[in-house]
Amino acid sequence: MGKIIGITGGIASGKSTVTNFLIQQGFQVVDADAVVHQLQKPGGRLFQALVQHFGQEIILENGELNRPLLASLIFSNPEEREWSKQIQGEIIREELATLRNQLAQTEEIFFMDIPLLFEQDYSAWFYETWLVYVDRDVQVERLMKRDQLSKDEAKSRLAAQWPLEKKKDLASQILDNNGNQVQLLTQVFSLLEGGKQDDRD
Numbered sequence: 001m002g003k004i005i006g007i008t009g010g011i012a013s014g015k016s017t018v019t020n021f022l023i024q025q026g027f028q029v030v031d032a033d034a035v036v037h038q039l040q041k042p043g044g045r046l047f048q049a050l051v052q053h054f055g056q057e058i059i060l061e062n063g064e065l066n067r068p069l070l071a072s073l074i075f076s077n078p079e080e081r082e083w084s085k086q087i088q089g090e091i092i093r094e095e096l097a098t099l100r101n102q103l104a105q106t107e108e109i110f111f112m113d114i115p116l117l118f119e120q121d122y123s124a125w126f127y128e129t130w131l132v133y134v135d136r137d138v139q140v141e142r143l144m145k146r147d148q149l150s151k152d153e154a155k156s157r158l159a160a161q162w163p164l165e166k167k168k169d170l171a172s173q174i175l176d177n178n179g180n181q182v183q184l185l186t187q188v189f190s191l192l193e194g195g196k197q198d199d200r201d
Helices: 015-024 032-039 045-054 067-075 078-106 136-147 151-159 164-170 181-200
Strands: 003-008 029-031 109-113 128-133 173-176
Touching: 003 015, 003 078, 015 029, 015 109, 015 128, 015 181, 029 032, 029 078, 032 045, 032 078, 032 109, 045 067, 045 078, 067 078, 078 109, 128 164, 136 151, 136 164, 173 181
Parallel strands: 003 109, 003 128, 029 109, 128 173
Antiparallel strands: none
16 A cells, blocks of 8 residues: 555645646646546536536536536525535545545555645545645735735635645645745655655664
């Protein structure tokens, strides 16, 4: 059974910088967002569950999901939001578990990038959890710049997730991304080296 490391962060915290670096180093990284995207494509398990629940009106002429309509249906009704969280959560967890079990057969160490790792209680899956951390002010600033948002818009997006301060208490390793990219990747590199040291003990 391979060592599995969970990676998480917040919006605009720099998680993709870390996962891209790990892929360049030759590691396998399961991207939960990409898995969800596949599941929501026509014929995917989430696509089918959503259409069965909401009906054909959520399908665009090109056969894809009408995401803005879907979001408004889900977020305007607490019951629908609860249904969506539960059903989507179950299907996503099953798919991620399948990928995890496949990779555990062949990989000595691999990573899973799960944005809501702590919120959705995935911690028990992992040998270690790495959090890509930034101060709140830096996060707001980077999100405004990245998505051309006002300060209020950026803050309301961040309010939908647990604050990074809270996640900091739960993670086994903190990657501080308040500095530049080189400083961030230096920390990743030493964690990888440290892991090799552990294996030799």
